[in-house]
Amino acid sequence: MQKTLLAVAGLMLATPAFADGHANTLTVYAPDYFGSEWGPGPSIEAAFEAQCDCDLVYQTGDVLPRLLLEGENTEADVVIGLNTDVTKKARESGLLTTHGVDFSGLTLPIDWTDDTFVPFNYSHTAFIYDNTKLDGFDSFDALLDAPDDVRVVIQDPRTSISGLALVLWVNAVYGDESEAAWAKLAPKILTVTKGWSEAYGLFTDGEADVVLSFTTSPAYHIIAEEDLTKSAAIFDEGHYFFVELAAKVATTDNTDLADQFMAFVLTPEFQSLIPTTNWSFPAALPADQWPDGFQSLPVPEKVLFYSEEEAAALRDEAIEAWRAALSQ
């Protein structure tokens, strides 16, 4: 018993050599969904390895918390899958460096000039509903005025990035009236979940009629399931912009390889893999090159977006309006 415990303790404290530092290995920190078999990771890895004569390795999990915990000793060469709401913190850490990527091919609905973060796909927050059961809503006001028996499920802005985007969206649309808007929505809110997956699960199980997700969500159902019954409600007031980013780590010992990967992110090769693996709009690919299910998706005419400074300044207030109205 005693020996077993000591052996296990020894195992835990053993110090294998760091695998870091191989000139030909590019270590990319990515969110969980990114590196899995059905995410964009594997096909991107194959495409990049075909041209770089290197080995691309993903480390999946909580990208930014991990990078911040590791600090300058991080093993990462590139991080991918960050969102705009964490860019301020990531930038201020000084752990990321400028990318030098040419943005002329970008096809985003907003202007993007950031010298640290390269966008690789985007979408907009949107409410998804079953079009065989509901008529849909053509404005945020229409959703707020919907009967109270329409059940909406959203994500918690304190634990979920899409939930945070929602409170910023409400803030962008209603400003000082946000709390009143939330109070109108409150009776329709079935529940609030920790993350996107739980909420979307409640929606597909039929527990909720409407779910907070993205304008690109119906594409999954159309392309992968040939199911045309899921639609995104497009609001006149506009939709909050949701973008995913990549950045180069300042302490990388593989600068050339990291630069090569950052440039690769905006090539048609990488971009054409995005729609049907990450179910988002590619950031640098003209719409006529998107897959069929994407080309026909309704997109909002107006796009709302707060810069990272604005979002950071508004965040606490926007969450508090949400919390106060929903805690009644």
Next chain:
Amino acid sequence: MARSALPIITMVPAIVAGAIVVVLTLGTLIAVALRAEVGSGLGPADWAAVRFTVAQAFVSASLSVGFAIPVARALARRQFLWRRLLITLLGAPFILPVIVAVLGLLAVFGRNGVLNTALAAIGLPEVSIYGFHGVVLAHVFFNLPLATRFLLQGWLAIPAERFRLAAGLNAPVGRLLEWPMLCVIVPGAFLVIFVICLTSFAVALTLGGGPRATTVELAIYEALRFDFDPGRAALLACVQFGLCAIAALVAWRVSAVDALGTGLDRVVQRWDGSRWIDGIWITLAAMFLLAPLSMVVFQGLAGLDDLPAEVWPSIVRSVSVAIVSAFLTVGMALALALQGGRLVAVIGVLPLAASSLVVGTGLFLMIFPFVRPADMALPVTAAVNATLALPFALRAISPAVAATTENYGRLAAQLNVTGWAWVRLVVVPRVRAPLGFALGLAAALSMGDLGVIALFADADAATLPLTMYRLMGSYRMEAAAGAGLLLVAISLMLFWICDRGGRVNVDV
């Protein structure tokens, strides 16, 4: 306890096991606190979270233990076909991954669930599960099985001779035998469940219906993952430890010492109690616990066809981790139980009070300077799962070990049966049933736990629960349900094998 008079075993294994627990719980907390840069204090919203956390945990634990008493008594005094299978299945909710359990519960109690469909059919209004009562319902669903098992073991530990004597004297069994046993078992069972509910987070939020159902653990998650504020996370984790410490002190004050003595391990034969009332309790508990479970099976079957190849290696990983972590848990629990005493009791509750997020982050900070975290993903998961399962194993094993020491320790000391021989020849055979139970429980808990893996995960070394979450994150809800079903089936199988193994030739 005969501990001080009889130095029949060395303290070293207990010290090692205790050290592991303290490092993983308090050590990780200190590691996180030391990493703090700014750190903000606690605001009114945090105190609201503390109040909600305590209130729901108190009600949940009271109801779980309250309902477990008649159910466990009914199971203890009735013999029927499939009784063992039923007891195993009744344990299932406790080992379900949170998300699977929530979707199962909603399939029964949700808007489109079985219950509301039935109510609508007979013209009654819809019942909403969301709110304080929903949180309590879910926590009772998770913890009633655990409370029932603890109490059932208490009942089965009352020697058959006492019942015979009571029958011969026509004495009241309830007051003379069962009440003293409950005074020993109930406070500890209540404490464990109270603390489990204290650290709940995703269940409370989802079934609580919104920000009113904010718990301290959610605030810790927000501080660590979203705000990257380790100081605040450490402060909140201290609050959580403080609440647990208060609960533990109260529980120990009111708990009694076992005074029933020993018997010859005969099969208990009961003559008292109403067959009907017992039958009703068993049926109600079975319906409440098995209905959501059947929905999990039902929804999962459709997804089995869609499972990607990635699932199979993840099963191998999860099962290996579960086996290693189960043996580690039982080894640690046995080492601690053989030592006994208040300090061991404290160590046995510590892991319950720890926030798994703080444990994960702290451990990451501790090992990152030396090892590549991704290389350690599986060993770390096994060690942490083992520690997190320790309180349950200790609670299952220690009463039996204490009773063995109390009843046979003097004899063994006289015969000079000490040290390893004492453990091997006397203790292990006598505590084999709870040992098997603890092993099974630890293995099953390890299967379903996601806990700390988020920071350590390697893209190519996902466990089964992580694979399930990845499927959900990629819109593949049906396949995720299939993976959930596999997870439940494998967890239950591991539990059954271990639990059964401990019971071969034992008539309980």
